[in-house]
Amino acid sequence: DVKVTQSSRYLVKRTGEKVFLECVQDMDHENMFWYRQDPGLGLRLIYFSYDVKMKEKGDIPEGYSVSREKKERFSLILESASTNQTSMYLCASSRLDTVAKNIQYFGAGTRLSVL
Amino acid sequence: AQSVTQLGSHVSVSEGALVLLRCNYSSSVPPYLFWYVQYPNQGLQLLLKYTSAATLVKGINGFEAEFKKSETSFHLTKPSAHMSDAAEYFCAVSEGQGFQKLVFGTGTRLLVSP
Numbered sequence: 001d002v003k004v005t006q007s008s009r010y011l012v013k014r015t016g017e018k019v020f021l022e023c024v025q026d027m028d029h030e031n032m033f034w035y036r037q038d039p040g041l042g043l044r045l046i047y048f049s050y051d052v053k054m055k056e057k058g059d060i061p062e063g064y065s066v067s068r069e070k071k072e073r074f075s076l077i078l079e080s081a082s083t084n085q086t087s088m089y090l091c092a093s094s095r096l097d098t099v100a101k102n103i104q105y106f107g108a109g110t111r112l113s114v115l
Numbered sequence: 116a117q118s119v120t121q122l123g124s125h126v127s128v129s130e131g132a133l134v135l136l137r138c139n140y141s142s143s144v145p146p147y148l149f150w151y152v153q154y155p156n157q158g159l160q161l162l163l164k165y166t167s168a169a170t171l172v173k174g175i176n177g178f179e180a181e182f183k184k185s186e187t188s189f190h191l192t193k194p195s196a197h198m199s200d201a202a203e204y205f206c207a208v209s210e211g212q213g214f215q216k217l218v219f220g221t222g223t224r225l226l227v228s229p
Contacts, residue, residue, distance in 0.1 A: 004158070031215050040124065042205060042221035043159075050215065058216075090158055094215060102147055102209045104217060106158035 002027050004107040006091050012113045019078040021110050023091030030096035032074035033104065034058075034066060037088040049074055050096060081114045088112075117142045117208045121220035129228050134178075134193040136223045138206035141187065148189040149207040149217065150180055159205060165189060176200070201227045 007022035025032065031050050035043040035058075045058030047066040055066050063085060067075045074093075078085055088111050092104040122137040140146060147166050151159040163174025170182040176199075180191045189206060203224045207217040 009156075033216075035219075040221060043219040045216065048216065092159075096215065102215055102217065103149070103161060103164060104159075106151075106160070108156075108158045 002105045004091055004093055004105050006089075006107040006110050008110050009108065010111050010113075012115065013078075013081050014115055015082060017078075017081050017114075019081050019112070019114075021076040021078075021089055021091075021112070023074045023076070023107055024072050025074075025093040025105070026072065027093060027095075027105070028071065029093035029105075030071070031094045031104075032068065033092040033094075034064075034074065034076045035090045035092065036060070037090055037109070043090065046076065081112075083114050086112060086114045117146065117218045119206050119208050119218055119220035121204075121206050121223050123223055124221065125224045125226060127226040127228065128196045130198055131195050134191070134196045134200065134225065136191040136204050136206075136225065138180075138189045138191065138220060139187050140189060140206070140208045142208055147209045148180075148182060149209075150174065150178070150189075150191050151205045151207060151219075153203045153205065153222075155202070162191070162204070196225075196227050198227050198229070201225055 004025045033048040034046045049055045049068045065077045090109045091107040094104045118141045120139045149164045150162040163172045165182045173179045178193045203222045206220040
């Protein structure tokens with residue numbers, strides 16, 4: 001069974017803190033993604049990675065960075081958390097081949113509150 | 116650029132009634148289209164997908180969707196709503212093979228009353 005695991009379900013941080021959100025997948029997928037989900041805005045892509053040490057900006061990368069040192073792990077970093085980064089963060093992964101038809105598998109999400 | 120429009124941020128139905136959630140897409144090439152469901156406090160789960168085979172696609176939990184190229188639509192339906200269908204539903208589009216990103220709509224929350 002496909003599994004994407006996000007390390008925390010809920011996080012509360014202070015403004016200015018450095019925050020790490022971790023995501024691990026056990027399917028040997030090449031692609032990994034970070035989204036944020038806000039009411040009325042749907043899912044917006046922050047960053048994605050199609051290989052180890054490779055990353056590309058999504059639609060809203062400002063204020064975020066990512067790290068992919070191992071194929072199974074993709075980390076989202078908030079260098080200096082701000083209140084407007086309070087949101088639900090979702091990690092996803094997918095296979096890099098035509099058979100998979102771009103199907104993405106999602107983790108349960110991390111709800112981050114920045115105070 | 117690809118885009119997806121979901122009409123109606125909330126849809127309310129009675130248990131046993133028809134469910135219709137609307138999705139229109141914009142894509143410059145033949146698209147792949149997806150419906151995902153999100154139950155409270157969970158991640159997204161794939162309901163069904165269209166990948167240029169049959170235009171009527173059947174998914175899990177009795178849902179289906181029909182790809183209509185002339186209307187650029189991919190509406191989600193279920194003949195008879197169940198209380199357990201209450202969730203948020205997202206339509207998404209990608210531009211076929213080799214293009215790995217998905218663009219999501221803003222979501223439709225389905226409310227089911229007894």
